[in-house]
Amino acid sequence: MDDKNNTKGGISRRTLLKGSAITAGFLGTTAVTGFPAVHADEPITLRYLSTATNQSPAIAAKAKEVTGINIEYVTVTTDDVTKRIITQPDSFDLVDTEYFALRNLIPSGNFQAIDANKVKLVDKLATAITKGEIDGKKIGDQGTAPHKVLYLEKQRGKEFAKEQTEWITLIPTTYNADTLGIRPDLIKRPIESWSELLNPEFKGKASILNIPSIGIMDAAMVNEAMGVVKYGDKGNMTKEEIDKTIATLIEAKKAGQFRAFWSDFNESVNLMASGETVVQSMWSPAVTAVRLKGIPCTFQPLKEGYRAWASGFGLPRTLKGKKLDAAYEFINWFLDGWAGAHLNRQGYYAAVLDTAQQSMEPYEWAFWMEGKPAEKDILGPDGGLLEKAGTVRDGGSYNTRMGAVACWNSIMDENAYMIQKWNEFIAA
């Protein structure tokens, strides 16, 4: 698959700043305090490896403006991020990857833990990530919940620490709660349960995502909702649980339930926008993309809860010197609010909520984070109309959505067996 391409982080468009790192540094010191123009003489470039969903030319441009650091995006798929870290750990300076991959990444020894003392806002990181709770209330913990893999015993350790330490595996960037996307205009009735994905009413109009480690979790939510399988831990199934889960999927597939499967963001948008499917696994920005086309699409909250994921910055083992300093500076800037606000406006959640709030208009914060009706029209990242004034975000507030998390994306002990069974499902 040829979906790798290196994107220069949107700098070239900003002719104002072109070739003038001094201006960039100067702007930095005046616009935001606390970011001295240390790179004014010699701009440092960080190769930022992640999926397309985590990258935005606007963030790279702003980072350049404030910190003087060039961000060079390296864009690959979810699975390829993991593959790169394992097989080419020197091909990037900073990686934004999912917490669930850590169970494979940390034992490989290709990471150095992040020194918590160098991260200014480390105490402000969202508790949903650091402790698995919101306002002191526990949220769903099944699967690879980030707080289980957040700390290492030592900087170059291969063991996760049970307690908080000063060595952090990944500093969170974005996280969210995923659910089913539906076309309310074509379904014309309320959808309340994950079990609707396999409801024969939507025969030939359903889809599930074909990334095994994530698809299996959606399948588990469906099986549990249907009452077919009772799981000990959906995020770490036994062989028997995997067998039963896949059996349900195979039965549905043979009955013609699925229109297609998708494995990348754009496919899911196409399926939904063209009306080929009316109910399917979906990611938040894909729902946004469908809506920006003027087509009704709902990221439907369901009574069984959400499947959550979280992504964060990790540092490769070999990073050192000026580049290492620059990586810390970039991470600190990232948590400082501007980037967080930018992500919040796309429907993701920022790692540090306080600073993101300071960078957002009160009406934006109220709509995206508090679940209140929009006071004004809400615009998408591209400036297009996303929501008319008066609408309410699907699923409501941050606390309601993240509070209803049922499980997290995960890598299971029986991962190899799961992949084998998943292939059986695809071949069925």
Added chain:
Amino acid sequence: MLEMKSRWAPYWQAAPLAIVFLIFFVLPLLVTVAVSFWTYTGYSIEPAFVGDNYATAFDKCFSSLPELCTTFRTYLSTLKFCLMVWLITLVLGFTIAYFLVFEVKSNNARLILALITTIPFWTSNVIRMISWIPLLGRNGLVNQSLMSAGIIAEPIDWLLYSDFSVVLALVHLNTVFMIVPILNSMSRIDKSLVEAAYDTGASGWQTLWNVIIPLSKTGIAIGSIFVITVVMGDFISIGIMGGQQIASAGKVIEAQINALQFPIAAANAVVLLVIVLMIIWTLLRFVDIRKEL
């Protein structure tokens, strides 16, 4: 001295290509074969010599017969597509090549028409695949025209994400691989042979069967090798056009690579290679390409 030079000259001339082949083809292939016997964890692969990966690839395949296991079913499905696409591209490719060689009289027209057959390659694979949706989809052009013409009342679902659409896309892509080699063989047929057949009273079909087809055999064999190897290894077209619901050997390998199970993916790659080589070997039993070239 001069004699020495000329004796070695062909080897020197062939050396650059041989080296490229060695580094970028033979070496990776050997590594693949070696890795297929290694063991692995979620994050590492360890040198070893075990048959586990092959055992997993054929898990329950022999014990569960006559019920087909995943691997057998996947290969059967891939072989089915291979056969269908091969037959269709052969008929299409042969007909088009025949038309270009024997019916088109002007050399320029022949050249232009031959170039037109490459149109499917003018855009990227991904864009081409996505473009099928507005054409064949549930609300696509074909369904809309059929419905507005009153021929059907409900949209036809099997136009997209079905065996039909997979075969359509593969034929669309691969016909040109059949046309070019057949065109090449056919254009070297001495026209006087055809005239001789005609003069001795052979019918059109007899000429085709006894003169043109035997003389185009090399082109047919080469075209077939192209089409069969491409279709056997394809997983992008089958994936996208089959709505990812149709298994292919390549997709299985991709899923395993993505799960970092390199050794088992390597084992499957070796199995696929062996199967394709067997098909090609069978083909070459019928046509000696070197003799005919």
